[in-house]
Amino acid sequence: MTDGTTNSPRAGRGSDPETVQIRVVTTAHPATATAPPRRSRLRAARLGPADVVRLGGTGLRTRPLRAFLSALGIAIGVAAMIAVVGISGSGQAEVDRRLDALGTNLLRVAPGQTADGGKASLPPESVAMIRRVPPVRQVAATGATGAHVYRNEHIAVGRTSSLAVLAAGSDLLPAVGGHVRTGRWLDSTTEKYPAVVLGATAAQRLDVYTPGTRVWIGGHWFSLIGVLDPVPLAPEVDGAALVGWPVARSQLRFDGRPSTVYVRAEDSRIASVRAVLAATASPEKPGEVAISRPSDALAAREATESTLTGLLLGLGGVALLVGGVGVGNTMVISVLERRPEIGLRRALGATKGQIRTQFVTESLLLSLIGGLGGTVLGTLITAAYALSRGWPTVVPVWATAAGVASTLVIGMIAGLYPAVRASRLAPTVALAGT
Template structure:
């Protein structure tokens, strides 16, 4: 045999270590965990407690924040009012008839509705003296006004497509008291003709001016009260995080030709306070979560180091049977990842259960951000890999004779 043929034969006869498939790696890692169930349970429990603490803190604070948002929404922190200011010649300016439709095009705007002032007056009957108006203002109202101002019907019904075209009126709570009229179906003298009362509103704390007003549908106001179509107040609900930006563009949007003649209310101070609180709370939550995960990672690393020391004979036997250093490293890293995954999943379930129980006990909405669960499991796997890498490298460096000798 020539020299080239002998070398080729030696290459063909050289033994190669078998490659481990992903299934083999998972089985190897699982075998190492199953042989020490109590230690694995305690280590996984430490990880689970850390992840559960992070998710519970994030979830409970998120649920509390949702409750605060709900209450602040009822206080109108994201409610802006657009009204005409004074024109350059000192007279009262007017908003364009298209102001509502133009404001509705702003992306962060959730709801928009308007009322328009009329010159009409309302009386209990036609025999009341003209001057005794009771300071009740008659307003043309959009059909979607109530959701925008957070109003509610106390009796009867609100104006809708079936009533806004006809002589029908809804009274605010104060206006109903002044007229001493509360029963839907009662006729009132409005604008020189009879209108039918269809509803009475509960007090509207976000828009107290509505309490002392009589509300008529915009189509009916045009037909019976000579309403000119110009809104006198536009109520705008925007996304909480975008209220300041929406306020900045409202004048030019409501009246592109004369933005200087538009007045916009300033955002509530409660909204700014909430944004500052959320920023500080987010930093606190990230700090607590990081400490919890670090504690869990230390537990994983400690478990894997002890596992390497206890399993030196096993490592030596596997090396003697042909396992490579890379396979030994892969085995111990897989064990570390499986241990971290078990703890991360258990902690996610436990943290979600704690959040739900606490939120239900306080009658809060249950909020567990998806990012918190994903971050908990992802960070746990990352920390588990880092914590298991040193023991895995240490195990792979053991020679077969050194490992079998137990020294």
């Protein structure tokens, strides 16, 4: 309650205006008398996920060509990485498939070097001794005759085309996993007569493919009876002319010593068989025997190819980095060009966080589009190359996931600085910067 007095010249009749006092009494509620006035505070509206995506896609829709070119840089990098990994994986799957078909239980026994550095040799009975080892399933051998094969007798002696003439038995082809392309393989009858089977490389260099054609070997005519497909586990057979063991001894002065022995053993006993092969093949001089596993050579070649794959992956990463720089450049230019829009949104109540979210989302969408496009492109490239080579198409899931994830990380990094820069623009400055 408040109490106040005032002097009024219009007090009443008969009263002195200077001495008349008017008491004014006012009453108020205690609560309203002490509480300060309430102020209403405006709060910025929250943006849902759909709103954020819609705002982030605004820049992409209004500038489609620039967005396409920026996403293309990301797509090329991702496609390069996925194609490299996919082609390497497809090649590895093909090697594994071929090894499964050919078998990894093949061992090769060959003469090594003597103590004085000369060329050693295997005894003629080495094949029979190896065959007595219990876990051994198949044994076959080839012998270097020292002769050469020519298209006809008019070819100069020195023009051998690096082709060898090997003595072989009828059991060689199943032991090394070979197949006949045309004609037939040596048998118990043809190995006694001047008949020859050419490896794939030998037939190509001699340009002889038709059974019945004659070739000149060691001063004698031999009739072609077959041509082989490439033999991955015995590449020396590809560049050779194969004749029967008996005819090689009778007409080509072959001494009967095997130059290479191929051994198939039980998969579970391959290590134990390998340990005793040298002493079995040459009991007197086991140190002069070399034992190898052809599948190990294929695995080593695969490891070499994986090194090249790592190099190509690095190049794909560089391309992806360049694409990320392109995205960052696009976002910086977008902020400069859209300053009036930023200022208007800030004047209408958009917060700095909403501005940052808008531009980071736009960068992420741009990178995501490029990453998905690059994944599809890389997969198509891998499939096309694998089909052209007859390989199974293999695109590892981790490669596609890593490609898309890397684009998102690059998009986040590339869009962060432009987004922060956009959020720091004052409304008045942004609206004035037209």
